[in-house]
Amino acid sequence: MKRPRNYADLLKDVLTEEELTLLPRSFDIVGNIAIVELPSQLMGRASLIGQAILNFHKNVRSVYAKIGPVTGIYRTRKLSLIAGEDNPITIHTEYGLRFMIDVSRVYFSPRLSWEHRRVALQVKDGEIVVDMFSGVGPFAIHIASLRKALVYAVDINPYAYECMKESIRLNLKRFKGVVVPIKGDSRIVAYAMSGVANRVIMNLPEKALEFIPYALKLLKSSGGTIHFYAFGGSDLNEVIQKLKTAVESSRRRLEEVICVRRVREVAPRKWQIVVDALIR
């Protein structure tokens, strides 16, 4: 028998032709957990599909199916176990850094790994950075592993905060800088820490514009850099214009767009977009 090239090959004699065409070609792997998005027509075959993933990917021990979209303040989604062990906690590795993740209770996307690195590479020694929506702390931990910087990492989700504390501990030996985890609302933190930051990271695309006044409050009075994430269509200028208007409403000035790029496609013709901007 020919060696299977992917998990779908293991299902050739089990699923119908039509079902095979509906199989997702890719899925996320977080640590040793696979998370798949199955079309409704395949939900009745979910455990067979999950078992094929377990058999093909020897490093995977649990397979969960996505049930519904990412929702709520914590940006999480419902998952349903379709094969393997029911344990949503795992250790995920990104650029050699280790993160503790409870896939059922915190937001994490392995598709942002280059984005975490890309932002961290821009930070200079001596900077003070605030990550307003840190999740389990990937931006902060990448930064501290590369630079002698002080990073305040804020998240409102108590589970994300617990995962972040453990992730900091897991990487402590590699740190050049410091990460201070904060459990709370970044709007309140912005009042307590007004004017401290050289750089602010704001990865909450669905509410980014709403949080601009707080991000600007965190920046030093002389200004600094923001990494602004939003969802948008194919016109990147539209996102820049919205950001510019929001910055001007807070009586600050967008001096320079350092970079604008599509981070990833989130739906047909809809992207997560980042603007790195210098604010004065």
Ligand SMILES: C[S@@+](CC[C@H](N)C(=O)[O-])C[C@H]1O[C@@H](n2cnc3c(N)ncnc32)[C@H](O)[C@@H]1O
């Ligand atoms: C899209 S996730 C970003 C996660 C992280 N930056 C990453 O790259 O993995 C957004 C995070 O913002 C947090 N959040 C939402 N509203 C918040 C608020 N007002 N203050 C602090 N954190 C908040 C959520 O709990 C969630 O973990």
